[in-house]
Amino acid sequence: MPSPEETVKLVQQSMAVYVKPREQAEHVRRVIAYHLQSTVEGSRPGGPLCLIDASANISEPYQGIRGATQEFFKASAANSKALEEFETVRKAHTQLNQPAGPVIKPNRYEILDDKLHLINQQEKSARLGTLERHIDILSEKPATNPDFLSLKPIFKDLRPLVKVPREIVDSLAMDENADRRDLASLVEKLDKVLLKSKLLLTREEQYLQTLKSQISLDPRSVTPSAKARALDTTRNELINWIESELSKASTNADDSDAGHDSDSSHGPSTSGEKPGEEDEVAKKTRQTIMTKLGTVKESYQLYVAARKSLVAALKEPVSMSARPVAEPPVRQPQESPATTEGSSGTASYLLLPYLSKLSELTAAQKAVIAYKSHFNVALAKQLKEACQIIDHLVPESQLLPQFPWPASERAKHLNPGSLDHLTAAVSDQPDLSSQIKPWVFASDSARIATMETVAESIEDGQVGIESINKTLTEIASLFGEVNGDSASISQGDPWADLALDLGLLGPKPRP
The missing domain is CATH 4.10.170 (p53, subunit A)
Known part of the structure; x- marks a missing residue:
C-alpha cells in the first residue's frame, strides 16, 4: 500500500492537466462569456455556464452548431469526461484503503x-x-x-538525680483514675458561684442601706475626745490579746524544748544513731528560735511604748508653745504589762459581752447565708428544669396556637421599663413567669370559651325543653289529660261524659 505522500504526488500528477491558475481560469471564463454573449445577440444567459451536470451525455457530435458554442460544447464534453475519470480513480483509491474484514463500530x-x-x-x-x-x-x-x-x-552528661523515698513520690504522683471534670460542669459551677456572689452582694448592699437608714448618729458630730477614748480602749484590748498569744507561744516553745531535751537524753539508750550530732542541731535550732523570739518581743515592746506616747499626746490639749520632742522610749519589757493592767480590766469587762454577742450574730448570719445560698441553688435548679420542660412542651401544645398571647401584652412584658424586665435583668435567671403567662392566658381563654360553649348548649337545651314541654302540653290537651291548674271541667259540658279512647259513654266525673 503506497504511503500518503506518494498518493498525494500521484493525484497531483493525474490532476495537473486539469488544474490551472486562478487568473487563467478567470480569463478563460471571461472569453467564453464574451463569445456566448455575442452569439445570443445581446441577451444574458440564464445561469452560470460552468455548472453543467456531470451525468449529461454531451460527447456526441453536434451538427449545425458552429463558432464559440461548438467550442463550448466540446469543452463541456471534455470536462464531463475528466469528471468521470476522476470519480473512477477516487472509487478505486477508496476500495484500496478499506480493510478486508468487516468494520466493527465501537459501543x-x-x-x-x-x-x-x-x-x-x-x-x-x-x-x-x-x-x-x-x-x-x-x-x-x-x-x-x-x-x-x-x-x-x-541524659548521659547529666548528674544523677537525688534518690527520693517511695512514699513521697507516691504522694506527689497524679492519680490517673481521678475523675476528669468536664468543661460544661466547670462552667456550670462557675455560673453558680457567680450567681451566689451576686446574691450576696445584693443582700450586703441592701443591709448596708438598711443600717445607714437606721443609724441616727452622725460620725461628724462625735467629739475628738470620744474618738480617742474608743481608740485607746480598742488598742488596749488588741495589745492584751497579742501579749497573751505571745506568752502562749513562748510557753509552748519551752515545753517543746524540754521534751526535746528529754528525748535527746533518752535517745542514746534506745537508738543506735549518733546522739551528739542531733544534740548540736537541736541546740542551734533552739538558740535561733529564742533569738528571733526575743527580737520580736523587743520590737513589739518598742511599738507599744511609741503607741502609748502617741495616745497620750492626742489626749493633751494642743498649745502653740514650743515643746521638746520626746525621745523614743527605752525597752521596758517588765513595765508594759503593768501599765496597761488597770485600763485593760475595765475595757475587757465592758467589751466582752458585746464581742460575744457579735460573734454569735456573725455565726448566725453565716448560717443564714449558707442556708439561703443552698435554697437559692436548689430553687434555681428546679427553675431551670421547669423552664426546660416548658420549652419542650411548647411545640407539642395544641392550646397555645389556638389561643395565642396578644401582641399588646407581649410588648408590655418586653418593655425595658417594666417590672418583669427589670427583675429578669437583675436576677440573671430564666424568667419562669414570662414563659408561664402564655400558658395561663391560653388556659383562661380555653376556660372562657368552654364556659361560653356550655352556656350556649344549656340555652339550646332549655329552649328545646321548653318546646318539648309545650308540645307535651298540647298533646295532653288533645288527649284530654289536663291538670287542675291548667283548666277546670265544666259541669254542664256534654262532651265531658264521653271517653276519648273509644268514643263510648263513660262514668260521670265525681263532684
Whole structure:
C-alpha cells in the first residue's frame, strides 16, 4: 500500500492537466462569456455556464452548431469526461484503503467505561505517587532511626538525680483514675458561684442601706475626745490579746524544748544513731528560735511604748508653745504589762459581752447565708428544669396556637421599663413567669370559651325543653289529660261524659 505522500504526488500528477491558475481560469471564463454573449445577440444567459451536470451525455457530435458554442460544447464534453475519470480513480483509491474484514463500530458506553476506568487509574497512581514521595522524605529524616528516640544519649552528661523515698513520690504522683471534670460542669459551677456572689452582694448592699437608714448618729458630730477614748480602749484590748498569744507561744516553745531535751537524753539508750550530732542541731535550732523570739518581743515592746506616747499626746490639749520632742522610749519589757493592767480590766469587762454577742450574730448570719445560698441553688435548679420542660412542651401544645398571647401584652412584658424586665435583668435567671403567662392566658381563654360553649348548649337545651314541654302540653290537651291548674271541667259540658279512647259513654266525673 503506497504511503500518503506518494498518493498525494500521484493525484497531483493525474490532476495537473486539469488544474490551472486562478487568473487563467478567470480569463478563460471571461472569453467564453464574451463569445456566448455575442452569439445570443445581446441577451444574458440564464445561469452560470460552468455548472453543467456531470451525468449529461454531451460527447456526441453536434451538427449545425458552429463558432464559440461548438467550442463550448466540446469543452463541456471534455470536462464531463475528466469528471468521470476522476470519480473512477477516487472509487478505486477508496476500495484500496478499506480493510478486508468487516468494520466493527465501537459501543459508546464501552468507550465511556474505558475512559472512566482510565481516569480512576490515573488518580490512584497520583495518590500512590504522593504517598511514596512523602514516605521517601520521612525515611531520609533522622527520626526514623530507632536510636533517635532513646533517652540515654540525652541524659548521659547529666548528674544523677537525688534518690527520693517511695512514699513521697507516691504522694506527689497524679492519680490517673481521678475523675476528669468536664468543661460544661466547670462552667456550670462557675455560673453558680457567680450567681451566689451576686446574691450576696445584693443582700450586703441592701443591709448596708438598711443600717445607714437606721443609724441616727452622725460620725461628724462625735467629739475628738470620744474618738480617742474608743481608740485607746480598742488598742488596749488588741495589745492584751497579742501579749497573751505571745506568752502562749513562748510557753509552748519551752515545753517543746524540754521534751526535746528529754528525748535527746533518752535517745542514746534506745537508738543506735549518733546522739551528739542531733544534740548540736537541736541546740542551734533552739538558740535561733529564742533569738528571733526575743527580737520580736523587743520590737513589739518598742511599738507599744511609741503607741502609748502617741495616745497620750492626742489626749493633751494642743498649745502653740514650743515643746521638746520626746525621745523614743527605752525597752521596758517588765513595765508594759503593768501599765496597761488597770485600763485593760475595765475595757475587757465592758467589751466582752458585746464581742460575744457579735460573734454569735456573725455565726448566725453565716448560717443564714449558707442556708439561703443552698435554697437559692436548689430553687434555681428546679427553675431551670421547669423552664426546660416548658420549652419542650411548647411545640407539642395544641392550646397555645389556638389561643395565642396578644401582641399588646407581649410588648408590655418586653418593655425595658417594666417590672418583669427589670427583675429578669437583675436576677440573671430564666424568667419562669414570662414563659408561664402564655400558658395561663391560653388556659383562661380555653376556660372562657368552654364556659361560653356550655352556656350556649344549656340555652339550646332549655329552649328545646321548653318546646318539648309545650308540645307535651298540647298533646295532653288533645288527649284530654289536663291538670287542675291548667283548666277546670265544666259541669254542664256534654262532651265531658264521653271517653276519648273509644268514643263510648263513660262514668260521670265525681263532684
